[in-house]
Amino acid sequence: MEDVNLTSNHTNDIGNKAVMIIDAYKAYSSSIVVLNGFNMNVEKGTIYGLLGPSGCGKTTLLSCIIGQSRLDAGHIKLSINKKKDIGYMPQELALYNEFNILETLHYFGLLYEMCYEDIISKGEKLMKIMELSSVKTQFGSLSGGQQRRFSLCVTLLHEPSLLILDEPTVGLDPIISASIWEYIKDLANCGKTIIITTHYIEEARQANTIGLMRKGVLLSEASPVEIMTSCNVDTLESAFLILSQNHNAVNTNMDVYRKKCIHPSTTTIEKSSFFEYTRFKAQMLKNWYWSIRNWEIIFFICFLPIFTVLIFNITIGRTPSYLQIGIVNNEIPSPCPYESNNICDNTIPLSCKYIHEIENQGLSLKYYNDVKLAEEDSIRGHTWGFMQFKQNFTDMIKVRFDDAMDMSVDDLEKSSISIRMDMSDFVISKLIEGKLLLSYRDLAINFKSCNKNSSVVSIIRTLPFKIMQPVHGSFNINIVFYGSAAIISILGLYSTFLFTALSINMDINSGMIERSLASGLSISEIFLSQFLLQFVIMLFQIGSMFILQFVVFKHPFLSSPIWPFALVLLQGICGTFLGFATSVTFDERLTTFIGICLVMSQVFLGGIMWPLESMHSILKTITVFLPLTLSIEALRSMNARNWDIFHPTVMHGFQSILGWILFSITITILSLKFKSVIKRTK
Numbered sequence: 001m002e003d004v005n006l007t008s009n010h011t012n013d014i015g016n017k018a019v020m021i022i023d024a025y026k027a028y029s030s031s032i033v034v035l036n037g038f039n040m041n042v043e044k045g046t047i048y049g050l051l052g053p054s055g056c057g058k059t060t061l062l063s064c065i066i067g068q069s070r071l072d073a074g075h076i077k078l079s080i081n082k083k084k085d086i087g088y089m090p091q092e093l094a095l096y097n098e099f100n101i102l103e104t105l106h107y108f109g110l111l112y113e114m115c116y117e118d119i120i121s122k123g124e125k126l127m128k129i130m131e132l133s134s135v136k137t138q139f140g141s142l143s144g145g146q147q148r149r150f151s152l153c154v155t156l157l158h159e160p161s162l163l164i165l166d167e168p169t170v171g172l173d174p175i176i177s178a179s180i181w182e183y184i185k186d187l188a189n190c191g192k193t194i195i196i197t198t199h200y201i202e203e204a205r206q207a208n209t210i211g212l213m214r215k216g217v218l219l220s221e222a223s224p225v226e227i228m229t230s231c232n233v234d235t236l237e238s239a240f241l242i243l244s245q246n247h248n249a250v251n252t253n254m255d256v257y258r259k260k261c262i263h264p265s266t267t268t269i270e271k272s273s274f275f276e277y278t279r280f281k282a283q284m285l286k287n288w289y290w291s292i293r294n295w296e297i298i299f300f301i302c303f304l305p306i307f308t309v310l311i312f313n314i315t316i317g318r319t320p321s322y323l324q325i326g327i328v329n330n331e332i333p334s335p336c337p338y339e340s341n342n343i344c345d346n347t348i349p350l351s352c353k354y355i356h357e358i359e360n361q362g363l364s365l366k367y368y369n370d371v372k373l374a375e376e377d378s379i380r381g382h383t384w385g386f387m388q389f390k391q392n393f394t395d396m397i398k399v400r401f402d403d404a405m406d407m408s409v410d411d412l413e414k415s416s417i418s419i420r421m422d423m424s425d426f427v428i429s430k431l432i433e434g435k436l437l438l439s440y441r442d443l444a445i446n447f448k449s450c451n452k453n454s455s456v457v458s459i460i461r462t463l464p465f466k467i468m469q470p471v472h473g474s475f476n477i478n479i480v481f482y483g484s485a486a487i488i489s490i491l492g493l494y495s496t497f498l499f500t501a502l503s504i505n506m507d508i509n510s511g512m513i514e515r516s517l518a519s520g521l522s523i524s525e526i527f528l529s530q531f532l533l534q535f536v537i538m539l540f541q542i543g544s545m546f547i548l549q550f551v552v553f554k555h556p557f558l559s560s561p562i563w564p565f566a567l568v569l570l571q572g573i574c575g576t577f578l579g580f581a582t583s584v585t586f587d588e589r590l591t592t593f594i595g596i597c598l599v600m601s602q603v604f605l606g607g608i609m610w611p612l613e614s615m616h617s618i619l620k621t622i623t624v625f626l627p628l629t630l631s632i633e634a635l636r637s638m639n640a641r642n643w644d645i646f647h648p649t650v651m652h653g654f655q656s657i658l659g660w661i662l663f664s665i666t667i668t669i670l671s672l673k674f675k676s677v678i679k680r681t682k
Ligand SMILES: Nc1ncnc2c1ncn2[C@@H]1O[C@H](COP(=O)(O)OP(=O)(O)OP(=O)(O)O)[C@@H](O)[C@H]1O
Pocket: 028, 032, 034, 052, 053, 054, 055, 056, 057, 058, 059, 060, 061, 091, 676, 679, 682
């Protein structure tokens, strides 16, 4: 919403006038000058018909009168100074299709600080006048004419003294239009002032005064009869044609225009206060109705993180089953015919003992008598590779480790296990490689129970490493645990961003925000109520993600839950503010693209797919400024390393997310200040 400049020396002492506009200027750009020295006077208790061709600036003018837009220069003086003394009916209906009539009346009534009984009695009276029936009917299911009449009911509900009606009869049949005009005339007789715009020029004959607007100025302002008499015609349409032809519009000289705009514009309408409990309650009530009517969206947003965490844990990091490798064992006819696999039994060949450990690692084996066959099967994709034990493998390996220096190349070859793998799949080939090494390690462990001096044991003990307990983490390393912090953080930020941007955009597109702001609601109340709704959803989302991840799927969680929870909550809050910032700065489509960019960049550049350490130093510096990079690292460090809040890594994570929250708030404030954003794009 644009701010409205309020200067104290412009009082609303304007005698019998309800509205005075003095020397008004307004342009959207150098090519769209809408008001160019515009003057207008509306007497109290009269109907003022504002006429002009489409696009001449009627809506812009009305929006300046109600304090939604600001003039570039000039003065607006009103006999009233509070927004709630104005009843504004926008050109578009700007009401929720999903709400029923009672809910809509209840919302707007509360915005105007009316009590429930008052809302009901006045609402029913108006409904009768406008010939509308059940209050339980959904607004969206009313006919076009009924919707327009109901929109007028909403405008009249709080009995305002100044009514501003933007094309109230557009698209209505003549009978309904006539009944609306009759009612408007009754209101004027009761002392209300009405400004009405219409495309139907002849309809405006019923107004007390008519203002003919063209190219940013008022061509004439008088009673319909006076206008027709002065032009010597008997229809308003002809009069308008003559006046337009006589008017020599000059192209606006922008330098002159800018000089005019040196002095600030003024208006006597007050800005809505920052916070008013009743209006906030109205907004919360609206959010409640909205959530019930759009339960699918609420359900999706609440369960999106749960569903994703479930899928993540169920699908990623699991060991692929039925990984088959081929075995060619020239030492003994395959498969090994031994009943027991006693590791200490020296009569069992070493190849059989090793094959047994491989089976224990969950790999399935396919035996071949010929290397050629094993190779062909592997090329066709029936196995992930094959290994070959040579003849006398056990004997040769003993020699290799007892007396390797004197061995021939041929014997050395016989003491090796040849492995040929399908390396086209990175994950599976690395997994099989790891399993083969692990089965070798297990073979070694099992041998410990046998003769410790055996030469075979010495094979196992050839590596000069003693692997000790890890500093952080466990031997049972898992990609899912690595991604744990990232998945929670991305869901925490993205789902709140999505929900906020979606609901604010829906409100902007329906025109509901514009209409509510004209009814006195403040931007702070809109954001606060949206934030509260979002906060409740966020608590549910984060709570359920934590329970699933750390209780059900037992991801490492070494720290106290307070700081990790607080960090994810801040990430959610950041998503909410980013949602505000983008939805008030950009339109719906751009907001969607920004959301997608946010997730993609975070996934690919934020150290989620691959460690940051592998990135080019310039890219690494850039990624630090993404919303989640540092806070994901902080969360991972708290959970897996038990680092506290004072550790620099954790501290930087908190600082980074707080910085992004501040950045989003700043963008929101700047957008609201410099752009007329709480408006549908025309
Ligand atoms: N937010 C905006 N940004 C840029 N241009 C705008 C904006 N709002 C209106 N305009 C332009 O200003 C001019 C006046 O528009 P406005 O809606 O005030 O006219 P109008 O007389 O109410 O038209 P209509 O009778 O068709 O509703 C139009 O050329 C319109 O395109």
